[in-house]
Amino acid sequence: MLRVAREFAKHIYNSQKWKKLREYIFVKQHGCCARCGGVKNLQVHHKIWLTPNNINDMDIVYGEDNLELLCHDCHALEHLKKSPTREGLKFNEFGELEEEK
Template sequence: MERIGQKIYDSSSWRKLRQAYMASQHGLCERCGYPGDVVHHIEPITADNVNDPFVTFGWDNLELLCHACHNQEHNKIHLPVRDGFSFDKFGNLIETREF
C-alpha cells in the first residue's frame, strides 16, 4: 500500500525543492544545528491536504531536521511517553521528573 503523498516524494519537483531547501539552511538541522538530512513538512501531508500545493510544496511548510530531531518530532506526536519521561534533542528517552 502506498503512503499518502508518495507520488509527491517520488517527483522531480520534490527532489529539486528538497535540495534547494537544504541548501537554504546550509545543510543544518533547524532545531539542533547538526547536519540535517530530512526535509520535514511542518503541517503533515494527509488525505485531506495532499492536493494542496501550499502544504505539499510550500516553502513555509518545510523544516530541515536531522534524523534524531525528525524522530523526536514524530515520537512526540505518535508515541506519547509516560509522565516523568521525554526525549532529548537527540531522540533519546530521558527521565525528566525531579525527586
C-alpha cells in the same frame, strides 16, 4: 521509520519537483538541522504534516514556509514525541551516538 513515505504521498516524494525543492531546502538551511544545528541524517520535514485531506494543497506540499530541515533525532521527536535513542544518549552533529551532558 520516518523516511518511509505513506502510500498516498509517494508520488510527491518521487517527483522531480520534490527532489529539486528538497535540494533547495538543504542549501537554503545550510545543511543544518533547524532545531539543533546537526549536520548528519537530515530530512526535509513538513511542519503541517501531509495527510490524505491536504495532499492536493500545493502550499502545504511544496510551500517553502511549510518545510524545514531536521536531523533524524529532531524529526523523530516531532513525529514520535520521544527520542529514538535510549535515555541519556543523543546523536551529535556528526550523527554519532554519545552520552548527553
